[in-house]
Amino acid sequence: MKKYLSFFRIRFIAGLQYRTAAWAGMATQFAWGGMTILMFWAFYQNGENRFPMTFPELSSYIWMQQAFLAMFMAWFFDPEILESIQSGNIAYELCRPCDLYTMWFVKNMAIRLARTLLRCLPILLVAAFLPAPFHITLPPDWTAGLLFLISVTLGFLVLISCSMLVYISTFYTISPMGIRIIATSVAEFFSGALIPIPFFPDALQRLMYALPFASTQSTPFLIYAGHIRRTAEHRPAAGLAHGIGPCGPYFDETGAEKSDRARRVTDEAVFQIRRHAAEIPNAV
Numbered sequence: 001m002k003k004y005l006s007f008f009r010i011r012f013i014a015g016l017q018y019r020t021a022a023w024a025g026m027a028t029q030f031a032w033g034g035m036t037i038l039m040f041w042a043f044y045q046n047g048e049n050r051f052p053m054t055f056p057e058l059s060s061y062i063w064m065q066q067a068f069l070a071m072f073m074a075w076f077f078d079p080e081i082l083e084s085i086q087s088g089n090i091a092y093e094l095c096r097p098c099d100l101y102t103m104w105f106v107k108n109m110a111i112r113l114a115r116t117l118l119r120c121l122p123i124l125l126v127a128a129f130l131p132a133p134f135h136i137t138l139p140p141d142w143t144a145g146l147l148f149l150i151s152v153t154l155g156f157l158v159l160i161s162c163s164m165l166v167y168i169s170t171f172y173t174i175s176p177m178g179i180r181i182i183a184t185s186v187a188e189f190f191s192g193a194l195i196p197i198p199f200f201p202d203a204l205q206r207l208m209y210a211l212p213f214a215s216t217q218s219t220p221f222l223i224y225a226g227h228i229r230r231t232a233e234h235r236p237a238a239g240l241a242h243g244i245g246p247c248g249p250y251f252d253e254t255g256a257e258k259s260d261r262a263r264r265v266t267d268e269a270v271f272q273i274r275r276h277a278a279e280i281p282n283a284v
Helices: 004-015 018-046 055-067 079-087 090-094 101-126 144-171 177-190 202-210 211-217 217-227 227-236 238-242 246-283
Strands: none
Touching: 004 101, 004 177, 018 055, 018 101, 055 217, 079 090, 090 101, 090 144, 090 217, 101 144, 144 177, 144 211, 144 217, 177 211, 202 211, 211 217, 211 238
């Protein structure tokens, strides 16, 4: 275990050295987060009740996404590992008296955590002092905060595991570029990094929450924003026994509302037909 802790410490300290790059990254992330929020704000002007998330929830979601970008960015892969596989220097790594998978795992954890440590807190502090409703808010209660910490930890481990699959696949390909592009595109889309998952159609949401990618960004940030708790409190009792994934009851709520509305329309149509049919003999 000590040797893996040494690998972690060396890579973590190395990741803390690039502070100028961290400041540049923070400026870019803050600008991108602000533009994204303003874009959604333009859509929300037509009525907030038309959207699945309240605007404060969406603002918190986006700022948390930017603050933890270094931890959850799906397009980052350790170039040292990829180069060692392509060049054949991986043979020297295999001669070491340690498990190759575990060594790569802790190295990836260290570099991501180091970059997150440099960028996370400044972005959150600036976002907290923005005017409402564009600022980030605290979790609804301490339970949501605790669940967020647990969820973000598990999601981080899931993302590292997915990255390891890309490294392993490089052993069987001439170039890692193709699998990297495919893996990055799939992970970014299905994790809610581009558009929050609640904005997608119900059927696609079920698929996205059945895949592991949603746990890397969507689930932790929705827990923090209070969206999952709010939808769970307002869902009908009949939806408790259904659903797939961490937000399954929310989907059932939407489906139940649609079914209830369709049933009311059908009943009204049947009533009108019967009423007109009863009036025909009287008119004759």
